[in-house]
Amino acid sequence: MSSESRINSMNRTAFPKQIRKRDGALAPFNSEKIERAIQGAAYEILQDKDRAARVARRVTSRVLEKLSERDRAKIPGTDNSVSKTIN
Numbered sequence: 001m002s003s004e005s006r007i008n009s010m011n012r013t014a015f016p017k018q019i020r021k022r023d024g025a026l027a028p029f030n031s032e033k034i035e036r037a038i039q040g041a042a043y044e045i046l047q048d049k050d051r052a053a054r055v056a057r058r059v060t061s062r063v064l065e066k067l068s069e070r071d072r073a074k075i076p077g078t079d080n081s082v083s084k085t086i087n
Contacts, residue, residue: 015067035060 018026039056046052 015064031060031064034063038063 015029015031017029019029021027035056038059039052042055042059043049043052046055
């Protein structure tokens, strides 16, 4: 199974329907937006689209794993989940 298929499958079953944005607003959960943001940041550092895409897939997968382990009653913020995964 490709990482995209795995993420989409996980996205349907294990994640909250909403996240809390930095400004406090609620938004629909979208793992593709998380991956695009990570890929953009990775590209700024690596200056290589292929490597940035690979890094983004790996980090996104880890973020999604962490989110799936969380208490589903709470609405997660994406910055916190990404930060905790990277650190």
